[in-house]
Amino acid sequence: MKIIEIKDIEKQLGKEVKLRGWVRNYRKASSKLRFVIFRDGSGELQCVASKPDMGEEAFEKVKQLTVETSLEIIGVPQKHPKFEDKFEFHLKDVNIIGTADEYPIGKKEHGPDFLLSQRHLWLRSRRQNAVLKIRHTVYFAICEYLNNNGFYRFDSPILTPNASEGTTTLFEVPYFDLGSAFLSQSGQLYLEAGIMSLGRVYDFGPVFRAEKSKTRKHLTEFWMMDAEAAFVEHEENMQIQEELIRFIIRTVIRSNKVELEILERDIKQLKKADAPFTIMTHRQVIDMLKAKGVKIGYEDDFGAAEEEMITEDSQVPIFVDRWPKDIKSFYMKRDPKDPELVLGADLIAPEGFGEIIGGSQREDDHDILLGRITKEGYDIKDYQWFLDLRKYGSVPHSGFGIGLERLIQWMSGVRHIREVIPFPRMINRIYP
């Protein structure tokens, strides 16, 4: 007998097949009729167990099934009598593989702390399964776009000797006789070495932020994609980002129909975002916020509340462009038309999902960069290699970083960041 997965059921209609998976749920319709929702990695399937059809012995086994018991089901898939695209599985027999007594996650509402402590089981729920499938799609949509546009994967190190932007939010790791290493917050600086060999590169891995924020909104470990490209200047950098994000939107809509439905994601909103993005200068955005009554100055950064207001009237993401130099990183290139500004833009998602990309053209002049590093009070010795890149064949270059979890939140519509990564790490949680 053929062993198949739920995703391939349509090809087997009317034939006797076997599937392996778990009981999502079950319902007693009468003393002779039961329904079992069966799931495997690929989907869910409604099974009908009829005592007259199955015989007493097999029906008795169905009566023993509990939520999350693992089993083989044997029977015949049919078209669902009522729903066009659905199928129904007429059970002939079941074989229990592993029982599950008193599965701790029930139908009732559980608090987030309880669910996080049961994360190894909570992952099985319909919503969590759907989010993880979307995560897979978003990850590879990013890679696909970049690979098709001349970028090479270039894995930056996690253990780093120094920090590009302060040390208060760094995890410190004792490192043999060399003192301490720090867990990377971004691979960007390393990528700038990579482009001088490979032209365009990106990394995509975990980064770490020891944020002492007590809120549950922050992950201490999350995934980041940093891309960097030689000979790309600020405007083209934004074009690449826009194309990439629009490609991701289309890929998710095409690949995750079922999952977006489970999550009740409003796909219309996503589709509307697949249109030319808006560019506003930081100054224009401040003016807009002032007009909305926000108390904010021209040298200020945005909090979550402001980010939400920036796109509240927009269906597409908005680039906030040309920031005041003092609130952005030392490595950003100054605007030749106004040296008080940098050639950097953050991309703010619509629907209140906040910043998803930060990017900029990088300073490529050795002496200007040296001056900035000195002014910031950093140790030049730590940045000597980074300065070398401007000493030997420097080129104009730009790059950007995407926070994977933020992007998945937007695509999936899931508001809690803890649900979009398999095992979230927070200030108060490293288990399981």
Add this chain to the structure above:
Amino acid sequence: MKIIEIKDIEKQLGKEVKLRGWVRNYRKASSKLRFVIFRDGSGELQCVASKPDMGEEAFEKVKQLTVETSLEIIGVPQKHPKFEDKFEFHLKDVNIIGTADEYPIGKKEHGPDFLLSQRHLWLRSRRQNAVLKIRHTVYFAICEYLNNNGFYRFDSPILTPNASEGTTTLFEVPYFDLGSAFLSQSGQLYLEAGIMSLGRVYDFGPVFRAEKSKTRKHLTEFWMMDAEAAFVEHEENMQIQEELIRFIIRTVIRSNKVELEILERDIKQLKKADAPFTIMTHRQVIDMLKAKGVKIGYEDDFGAAEEEMITEDSQVPIFVDRWPKDIKSFYMKRDPKDPELVLGADLIAPEGFGEIIGGSQREDDHDILLGRITKEGYDIKDYQWFLDLRKYGSVPHSGFGIGLERLIQWMSGVRHIREVIPFPRMINRIYP
């Protein structure tokens, strides 16, 4: 004028175009003729600078070029007069972008310590560039095979509360009020939770080993792919591994012709490995080693020298199957035919490249696993979640882990592990 990359040069033969990149090298042929090897991220190009053709002013600029200077070149690509597949670029003009004075890496032999301290520049060398391109191919060949075979990406955490196999080689990280976290050595245990939701999953990220080994062969940070699949038993697990490795071989040969040539990789040897793999039991391998004069017992693991001997007479990788339980991990399932052995196999590459995969079927019985954890002296509290996976719908399952750098070494033929990762981390090196 069209700006192109070297990889697209064939489509532009005879047309005036512009390219941007760096000087790999140059040679003075006469007072009126110079050759410049130009490179960009996509390849290398021989340029011919002729004073009569270019004019005096442009030729003077060519004379100023030094190794690693960045520049624009303007001219006309032609077929190479001597070599079938090669091209020659007839320079009309050059524009220097960034000069490079006294580039520290020359033609002379440098020691590995010097090169590693210049890693940010060494990356530009022809060999290092080629290895990194092969790394890109290997990474995505693994993903492509798995994605096409029903596996979902499932990122395991790096910050973990406990260790599956001892703590002596773990990096410890102070973690807020929770004491310490440890940097992951493998995501396997977490993947076992993932399969109960998604069926088949894999992670692919950095792992860490605080090995106090003084040799320069070990990286403290390297990349690992762990795959895990529900309802897959030991034999099928090995089949998946064999198919995957053979797919990678074919993909690298197809995608990296130029790079394999630069590295002088013997492709014939690689092609021969794309044939059915050999399976030997651990006991058979010990007998073979004894017959070769090695002093080794039936309960022993292999060192690098033994691994080399195992495949020295084989053109294909060899699975060393069914190991004595005492030298393998607690989570491996016992062989039902001989409870002294586990259903686990390591895959040893030919040509002396050693172990590239470790895999096994996992113990799926709650009580047996509990007994093992107790016997190993581990704290049950740390493993409660892992035990839960056997309590709620346990299923037979198997998995395996690939060390990315080892595999790249084999594919590329590069003997030094420090050259197959962008920024290697070793006991004595975290800079740059």
